[in-house]
Amino acid sequence: MKKHTSKKGEAKEPADRLFILDRASKLFREQGFERTTVKQVAEACEMLPGSLHYRYNTKEALLVDLMKLAIEQISQAVLEACASSIDPTEQLRASINAHLRVLVTDSDMVYVLLFEWRSLKGDARKKMLAPRDQYEQLWAGLISNLVEQGVIRDDLNEDLLRIIGLGALNWISTWYKEDGTHTLEEIGDFIWSFLMAGLVNSPTQEKAPAKKKAPAKKKNL
Amino acid sequence: MKKHTSKKGEAKEPADRLFILDRASKLFREQGFERTTVKQVAEACEMLPGSLHYRYNTKEALLVDLMKLAIEQISQAVLEACASSIDPTEQLRASINAHLRVLVTDSDMVYVLLFEWRSLKGDARKKMLAPRDQYEQLWAGLISNLVEQGVIRDDLNEDLLRIIGLGALNWISTWYKEDGTHTLEEIGDFIWSFLMAGLVNSPTQEKAPAKKKAPAKKKNL
DNA sequence: GTCTATACTCTGATAGAC
């Protein structure tokens, strides 16, 4: 029953798009993309399957459009976080919290983006690779800055650091509950301070002083 | 056509169980549980849907049995890793690599266990909580040891450390490819040495010396 | 743009012969 909200004919981006993608992503997050039926999506949008089909010819087209918007959302959130300070250390802290907040709390779309990648077939998936890499580049630049400014050790593989770090953030969305013992920002700051201060209890440590050192063959890890 | 391999009537744990769960988990990993049909599973097991139904009355029963075995597998792998040394630092290193290896390389079941949790309905899920917590306890003990022995700072929240750390490991299974630039053990050692040596570039650092310190209200993170 | 009605396929599960 939702009326089309375009005015004066300039219906380039109907407000319905956001509405539909929002309701759909909520279902996809709760039930998974495969288990959710187009009928359910239509119902959640207060329309009938036939009407939804007018906007999206296939179920997958809906998912693709959803993911496109999701990447825009999370990219914007991190960009804003970076813009909040000129100190790269603080930029990192703000970005960690922004990524977490968008993924866990603010946007079901971003959650779906990360967890329903498998449901994208070959063609649709390829089209999402570029935007995805673009987002990764935001983080690559952030880390690169920290290395250049001497905050982070320069003998660490920055790609591994980025990928593994983002993975740690992503997984949090699988267990975090709003009513838990920690706020989301506490968790983000935990990770950040953990990164900044390290884990071990030796204030005068060297680089890798553990008693039984791992096989020393690797050099650029 | 796979013959039943029980001998002398003691068919408590037919070898077919492993065979079926193995083939099924491979499909579930590649396509997801929901997208995979019982027909496909039967085919992969070289039998017909009717025969598979003799072993598992429902599709979900198959998933539950699969997950039970998966928890046993990953628990055993970490237990063995812990048994490989009496040094808790080395135990940590071995456990990280064991978790990674089982999840990424050795067992599709473990992957399914971690990524198809959503497909478990209320009742089946509850039954899996106890074994899952049991596995978490292995890691809790490991970390607890490291704190007691003074290796890890004692002002860190051990639960958060464990959950976030395991999450970082889990996510690796979403992107790691065998033919990548790093072996799995290199990645595991990267994480371990990262944990042991810290990230920042200040050899004489204090606990949390970053310029712009995060809001200092939290105390037990 | 939204509705009604439906085509066509696939799915999980069952029944019963062998």
Added chain:
DNA sequence: GTCTATCAGAGTATAGAC
């Protein structure tokens, strides 16, 4: 234990009136 045969329901997508 495995097979053949099949059911009842659900799924996506379509056609065409309004």
